Amino acid sequence: MAVIEPMMKRGKATFTWKDLRSTAQPSIADAVGASQDATELEIPLKFIIPHFMAASKPASEQKQVDVDTSIPDVFSKEDIEAKTQAAAPAPPKEEASPAPTAPEPAPSPSAAPSATAPNEIVERLSQIPGVTGALITMGDGLSMAKKLPAGVDSDALAGFVPGLYNRTAQ
Amino acid sequence: METDTYFVTVRKAGKCFIAVLGTPGTALPESDLAAVAADAEAKIQ
Numbered sequence: 068m069a070v071i072e073p074m075m076k077r078g079k080a081t082f083t084w085k086d087l088r089s090t091a092q093p094s095i096a097d098a099v100g101a102s103q104d105a106t107e108l109e110i111p112l113k114f115i116i117p118h119f120m121a122a123s124k125p126a127s128e129q130k131q132v133d134v135d136t137s138i139p140d141v142f143s144k145e146d147i148e149a150k151t152q153a154a155a156p157a158p159p160k161e162e163a164s165p166a167p168t169a170p171e172p173a174p175s176p177s178a179a180p181s182a183t184a185p186n187e188i189v190e191r192l193s194q195i196p197g198v199t200g201a202l203i204t205m206g207d208g209l210s211m212a213k214k215l216p217a218g219v220d221s222d223a224l225a226g227f228v229p230g231l232y233n234r235t236a237q
Numbered sequence: 238m239e240t241d242t243y244f245v246t247v248r249k250a251g252k253c254f255i256a257v258l259g260t261p262g263t264a265l266p267e268s269d270l271a272a273v274a275a276d277a278e279a280k281i282q
Contacts, residue, residue: 184280188280191276192257192270198258198265203250203255203281211281229254235247
């Protein structure tokens with residue numbers, strides 16, 4: 068193989084008569100053509116290539132990977148349809164049982180106040196006697212809701228409030 | 238130049254802060270403020 072491979076790359080296979088004689092099967096006597104030992108003989112590639120290819124087979128077979136059968140084939144249309152049909156009956160079951168879904172409305176009202184709650188609280192605070200304004204801020208000083216008297220810089224106050232609380236709460 | 242003066246009361250409600258402005262000399266009903274602050278803490282997360 069080591070001898071033939073460079074010849075294959077070159078596209079021409081040549082051997083000296085001495086090499087051919089020494090490797091021939093059945094063996095040829097050394098005396099036969101000894102005077103032509105240095106003569107180069109070209110062997111047609113069409114005789115060599117089949118043997119070369121057979122000898123240069125990959126040593127190891129391709130590895131087989133075990134694929135989990137539960138993983139759907141995303142490229143198979145039939146597989147996707149089967150999955151969607153299997154998944155489709157599930158939602159109607161949930162809809163068919165309205166009794167357990169009764170508590171569900173609870174989250175939606177709680178979600179709505181999260182947007183309006185700060186404004187509602189500011190409104191309630193401003194109705195308390197003696198209160199002239201109210202402001203709700205995030206910890207970073209961004210105002211969420213405000214109802215302040217004219218002339219009060221709400222952004223400045225909002226930025227000031229967290230620091231004021233942290234200093235006075237100690 | 239005229240300036241308005243307010244006093245500020247700050248409370249913490251969850252991750253938020255509530256600032257209430259009052260006029261000097263006017264007492265704020267602490268119980269009312271506390272009730273609203275408690276409500277705010279429950280509603281604002």
